[in-house]
Amino acid sequence: MVATLLRLRFRVLANTLKRSTWQLVAVIIGAIYGLGVLAFVVFGLVALAFAPVELASTIIVLAGSALVLGWIAVPLVAVGVDQTLEPAKLAQYPIPRRTLLIGLALAGVLGVPGIITSIAALATTATWFRSPLAAVAAVVCAVIAVLTCVVGSRMVTALSVSLASKRRFREISGILVFIPLILLGPISFGIARGVAKSTDALPGLARILGWTPLGAAWSVPADVAVGDFGVAAVKFLIALATLAALALIWSRSLATALETPPVSSGKRVARGKIGFFGLLPATPAGAVAARSLSYWVRDPRYARQLIVVPLIPVLLYFYSNNMGSFVLFNATGPIVAFLLSLATYADLSYDGTAFSTHVADGVRGVDDRLGRAVALAIVSVPFVVVLTVGSVAITNSWPLLPALAGMALGAVFSGIGLTAVTSARIIIPVPASGDNPFKSAPGAGFTTALSSFATWGILLLLTIPEAALGVSSIVFGSALLGWLALLVGICLGLALAVIGIRVGGAIVDRSAPEILSRLKALRGA
Structure with missing residues (x-):
């Protein structure tokens, strides 16, 4: 059944690209651009292997925490965008919940964002190649981090099903996401200026994030590289506990969404009100x-x-x-x-x-x-x-x-x-x-x-x-x-x-x- 869900996911994607030649061209151009950005990220991670451990850890933890946060936040504002395997459409089929969870998680990992995230996460192994134990830890933690991103995103999507069924919420959230895109220039300039003025505070922020669900998985290899195995073990447990908690919440919220699908309520207008x-x-x-x-x-x-x-x-x-x-x-x-x-x-x-x-x-x-x-x-x-x-x-x-x-x-x-x-x-x-x-x-x-x-x-x-x-x-x-x-x-x-x-x-x-x-x-x- 999991394999069937995955085949369905890629068949829908292929059929979508066949609808329009120009859409296929746009996807190819976007893929080339994405691969260019990914190559730049991988090159940067390889270069960090020759940087001090604290600098490498700071950059990876901050970037990784932002990545996890982005995965979790996007479903809150991207309501209405098509989902290839939307749970509401699969509710009518007798698919066991565990099978559905595994299928949806793998579909998320094998999607374009999931593949890019996976490659970038696994590339952190190159940062720690001078320490074999840290490199092994980086591979394991990269898998946990990617699963945390995908499962967290799916969890938020399942939790927001009731809100997503409300047309006004979809409309407002779809519009609000456009605002930061328009202001991307000033926002980027402000962030760059703030980072330049607070460079000394970034290592401390990275150390704090390393103890949170956002950055725990990303900070474990650095602790292993410096021989701080006790701290690394605790952070590894935090990362595992985070993934388990997200999966549990997702499972229960998905069950609720499938068993009690939301219904749209009509809006009453006062008599004589014709706007x-x-x-x-x-x-x-x-x-x-x-x-x-x-x-x-x-x-x-x-x-x-x-x-x-x-x-x-x-x-x-x-x-x-x-x-x-x-x-x-x-x-x-x-x-x-x-x-x-x-x-x-x-x-x-x-x-x-x-x-x-x-x-x-x-x-x-x-x-x-x-x-x-x-x-x-x-x-x-x-x-x-x-x-x-x-x-x-x-x-x-x-x-x-x-x-x-x-x-x-x-x-x-x-x-x-x-x-x-x-x-x-x-x-x-x-x-x-x-x-x-x-x-x-x-x-x-x-x-x-x-x-x-x-x-x-x-x-x-x-x-x-x-x-x-x-x-x-x-x-x-x-x-x-x-x-x-x-x-x-x-x-x-x-x-x-x-x-x-x-x-x-x-x-x-x-x-x-x-x-x-x-x-x-x-x-x-």
Whole structure:
């Protein structure tokens, strides 16, 4: 049965890669990159063999503890990402719990993260090759450490089954994991600076972690290398006890998850509470706008794009401060305008088969385009205005405000007109409603990137007039050019918005059945 589970795991992986040539290419490129990083890690571990024991122990224990912590923490924020052998799907089969535990553990070890972790952990043997006993201990402890990572990860996944069944938890956790990725630059810089300032404290931290479940297995070889066998034995027992405790908790939580699967509860809404539909005009365009605004508030696939808004000023301020010039920070408004205005460039793809209601009810294309444009304007324009004025106020660069506002508003309105056309043309695979908003649909990577870059390029061309006036105003210090940039940005942007709504509406009227058939095909893929 264990062998069957493993074959199933690799068969599902192989079938997934066969779905799209570009997905297979992306996996190959990612594997090459991962192997490069792994080679660097292995080389570093070999080099540590010639370093002092304390230095080698400090680096291995700190890195190993971070690795274990990462394995345990990832399931808390990566809810919604596909699992090849999801226990809930195996619950209907009469598989003994012990067999299921062994199969899931081996599947975790033989997955890509598990294989990379195993190779890196076993490579620590090279660090202690000058001490045969320490090298043997490193092999044994590497196996324990890898199992601790996998079992700990599976334990957390099983414990969080009840939370993972709640859609709101999946949505929030999937979005929150994106925040540290965006701030990776400042975070890495801060960690590097902190490490540089507290180098003397790192050995002490490593010694403390060596007595904890996170670092016990990684510190045993160092103690064996210096002849401290009593301490090594105690730490080895801590590592074994940790693995046993995690396995026991995982077994019991898995039994609970399989025997009492979570059920989703419905949400009651008070009578008469119709949200945005009660605030906007009772017209076809007003109804479309109300529904689109509901998506922005309730659908994480839309909300994920708003996360970037408060983070962009942080990033630009950080880089501007390091450069000694706040030119980048002052451009916050235009940059956010550019990104937000294109947020719905493939809007109908997120509608899915719900677009059939528009076709069945005979909603005019211009009303569909106008409603979505109004919703996007309600969401994006306040952000753009606040960030443009705020960045200028922080840097006390008020003379630049007209030029920056012209570029920002021009980008917003022009982008709204552009997306009114592109969202009627571009139908791409997107995460389904309720899925992790960052889940990549099969075959979506290359198509999405290509269509995104093309749309960005077109918007750059459309905003050349106000951008040229605005940049010239800033470079030459001309107030007149700044006010001209504001005038051109608003007028030209609004004109392009109107044109885009009309052109996009005509496309929808002409191609609505074809659009619906393409959406159905994507859903069935």
